[in-house]
Amino acid sequence: MTAPDRAPVVARTPEELARIRAGLGRTALVPTMGALHSGHRGLIAAARGRAEAVVVSIFVNPLQFGPGEDFDRYPRAFEDDLRTCAEEGVDVVYAPAVEAMYPGEQLVTVDPGPMGHVLEGASRPGHFAGVLTVVAKLFHMVRPDVAVFGQKDAQQLAVIRRMVRDLAFGVTVVGVPTVRDSDGLATSSRNVYLSPAERTGALALSRALLAGADASVTGPVGILDAAREVLREAASSEAPVELDYLALVDAHTFAEVGADHRGEAVLLVAARVGSTRLIDNVPLTL
Numbered sequence: 001m002t003a004p005d006r007a008p009v010v011a012r013t014p015e016e017l018a019r020i021r022a023g024l025g026r027t028a029l030v031p032t033m034g035a036l037h038s039g040h041r042g043l044i045a046a047a048r049g050r051a052e053a054v055v056v057s058i059f060v061n062p063l064q065f066g067p068g069e070d071f072d073r074y075p076r077a078f079e080d081d082l083r084t085c086a087e088e089g090v091d092v093v094y095a096p097a098v099e100a101m102y103p104g105e106q107l108v109t110v111d112p113g114p115m116g117h118v119l120e121g122a123s124r125p126g127h128f129a130g131v132l133t134v135v136a137k138l139f140h141m142v143r144p145d146v147a148v149f150g151q152k153d154a155q156q157l158a159v160i161r162r163m164v165r166d167l168a169f170g171v172t173v174v175g176v177p178t179v180r181d182s183d184g185l186a187t188s189s190r191n192v193y194l195s196p197a198e199r200t201g202a203l204a205l206s207r208a209l210l211a212g213a214d215a216s217v218t219g220p221v222g223i224l225d226a227a228r229e230v231l232r233e234a235a236s237s238e239a240p241v242e243l244d245y246l247a248l249v250d251a252h253t254f255a256e257v258g259a260d261h262r263g264e265a266v267l268l269v270a271a272r273v274g275s276t277r278l279i280d281n282v283p284l285t286l
């Protein structure tokens with residue numbers, strides 16, 4: 001018989017969290033917006049291997065959603081999330097209300113710099129300032145030794161690494177490879193929005209990245225051409241894929257690479273399928 005999963009301790013306010021944190025040793029933080037799936041489980045497993053205690057934060061951060069985005073309909077599944085955290089051996093779940101996280105108007109925010117204004121930052125103005133502000137607050141509240149993020153949100157991970165370096169947070173940032181369903185679709189809390197036809201259409205994103213990766217010996221132009229071809233076909237499928245951007249960027253600066261680029265790069269795609277906006281990426285070595 002296996003031992004029953006131990007329910008994590010739940011903290012709802014910074015004060016409750018501080019009391020609990022005082023009794024923890026080396027701590028890893030996994031920031032999430034909840035509706036936990038296999039991708040989050042991967043982050044939690046990575047966190048457990050690097051610390052004595054794992055804190056998962058669950059907070060749908062209004063600051064990182066723009067007007068007309070899906071803040072109100074973003075999936076919320078707290079009881080399921082608690083079960084998932086128990087199964088994964090999480091010690092503490094920090095789930096503050098919006099008022100606990102933002103007791104007054106947030107006048108001071110973190111500027112993500114140039115890396116935060118391209119790609120996702122260009123499509124979603126203010127998004128990375130919202131992300132960095134909540135991550136900075138979570139770092140101050142949880143005081144983690146290690147913080148774990150997914151490469152699924154590659155630009156977010158790069159901007160967070162840069163904030164930690166430029167603002168001397170003294171937190172070790174760990175990036176975890178993207179978890180995918182068996183058909184290649186990157187797992188995401190937003191996948192629940194997809195109808196069966198849209199889910200099939202959405203597979204074009206990972207197919208395009210794979211086509212790009214397969215063409216990596218041909219260099220940047222060949223990579224982008226191969227990926228674009230898949231997306232062009234998907235634009236006229238039953239559930240059309242409306243491309244936002246396809247880009248090949250330097251893995252550290254997120255600047256688009258030139259035709260003669262060699263070394264680490266990331267091929268990124270963002271697209272809308274029906275009313276759902278999806279992002280995906282694959283790291284490449286050229």
Ligand code: AMP
Binds near residue numbers: 033042153186187189
């Ligand atoms: P979210 O709850 O969507 O804000 O994501 C919380 C964390 O989980 C972020 O660091 C994401 O990059 C990461 N994440 C989300 N989906 C995946 C995935 N499919 N594979 C790996 N990490 C993921």
